[in-house]
Amino acid sequence: MTDTPTRRRLLQAGLALPGALLLNPLQAAEADRLRIGYQKSSTLMIYLKSKGVLEKALAPWNVSVQWHEFNSGLPLLEALNVGAIDLSADVADAVPAFALAAGAQLTYYAIETPSPQAQAIVVRKDSPVTSVAQLKGQKVAFAKGAGAHYLLLEALARNGLSIQDIEPAYLSPADARAAFETGKVAAWVIWDPFLAAVQRQSGARILVDGTRLSAYRRFYLAATPYAQRRPDVLGLVYGELQRAGNWIKHNPNQAAEWHAPVIGLDAATVEVANQRRSYQVQPPDAEALAEQQRIADAFSQAQIIPRKVRIADSPVWRPAS
Template sequence: MPSPLLHPPVRSAGAGLQRRHLLAAGLAAAPWFPSAAADPERLRIGYQKSSTLMIFLKSRGLLEKALAPLQVHVQWHEFNSGLPLLEALNVGAIDVSADVADAVPPFALAAGARLTYYAIETPSPQAQAIVVRKGSPLTSVAQLKGQKVAFAKGAGAHYLLLEALAQQGLSIKDIEPAYLSPADARAAFENGSVGAWVILDPFLAAVQRQSGARILQDGAKLSSYRHFYLAATPYAQRRADVLGVLYAQLQAAGDWIKKNPSQAAEWHAPVIGLDTATVEAANQRRSYRVQAVDAEALAEQQRIADAFSQAQIIPRRVQVSESPVWRPDTAR
């Protein structure tokens, strides 16, 4: 029976059409998906190496213990980026996703995905920034005109760049975009192949500490940079009880990390291949405060979707309000 905690679900296009839409937007699909067979006694979680709270729960077996009374078995599936993760979620290959950056859901929704928002992390605007090399002559966003700028297409960094340029009366057409992964972008940044790099933590903290990169503009007053947690809509309708347990565990994990920054960094640094000090610096800028999805967060999702559709980065306008939202009985 559908949960009364859900708004009406968004309509879904066919799976083939969804794949074509994603590819038309220049996005790589996941190379594999786990089994798509539905099982009410199984919770399949998709996550990335940057999914701090989910990895914390996984490393300690906390979710398995919390779900034992419901006789639900947890399965973990790692993805390289957010878009393939949400595509897997849409086709029923996983049931819930760990956090993805705020710019990712609009891409999936533009492809017709049926996704339910079930939690957010409160804003962390300073955990993303436009950076230049230590000796760069660039001192303002306006000076990016005509420059080659590296960033990941469709990421939160992409939206931050659009907003920063717009504030200066510029658009993406006024720069030379270099769509690069973080690893490739850092190499291009350090060898001078690009004039600036738009990046998120922990890569931001790493390039600051290790290369002396200078922040030209962070997300303050431009992009809130919330992290969104999503579920496959059929699963959210069927197992609202499981989402309730997961939500509570994510809140507890976030609380622990903020109260124990040094211990959290020591634990997470080996997972993502960075030194402890860099991870701790990144964690200081991220809120890790999990709460229910609110109107303000959805309104910003709409602004992001509109910015991408107006820039012809996604193939059609997205109406975020059509997507279901799971709401817990109580939230901090």
């Protein structure tokens, strides 16, 4: 395979590309496998992975499951775009615009309802910064294309600023936390469970969260060719995601005890993060898709993505009534 920038980004994101992923379409159909990308924040899909739910449910259909972890949503959807995976776990609301601007063929198949408090702009506990306006001229860390990116745009705009008024530091969550704690950046825009972790472990102070700025829905997407070929598999995954979300919200203590060792955090931190997430899975609705268009427009107007994106051009899978 040619060493392209996209391939390098996928390798950096932690997606190995073994020979099995380089099969031609006919071979892929014969193998009949489902390749899923997820992040540490993909709680519902991680639950299904850890319990082997999809493997058991799809075995009678002769469909195997492969899992690939990414450090943020943008490289995940890049992998979906180039055909390295078939299905994404949840990504933040800002991420699809970047993938669609790159020409990705994506199908929306589910959303999580809003969780605005599950992402925030934070500063260190001893920081003199007390308002977003005071970030002017300062270095701010965030993952490019993440929901945090859009939250920052909105927060700056509410204070009469733009992205040009700060110094962006495009960093993965792990690198951003190191820069944040050593004082190399003035602020960090981050989502749960990383948000809960830096609050509890480092005493980080929330400058502003997504309340009245960004609804922070989480979106689940599929490669359109896969969605067209296996809508039955999408239906099964959708139903299991709904059940997982209901279990987590109705069993918060048990859910935190299960989730903590899986992602390397303590249960108390995970429970804080889970309280701020809705985990309510439903089909993509008109309101959510309209918000997707507003987000895409905000990025194109700020010249962060190269062209205008029409969300209405992307297919939407819906469960059978």
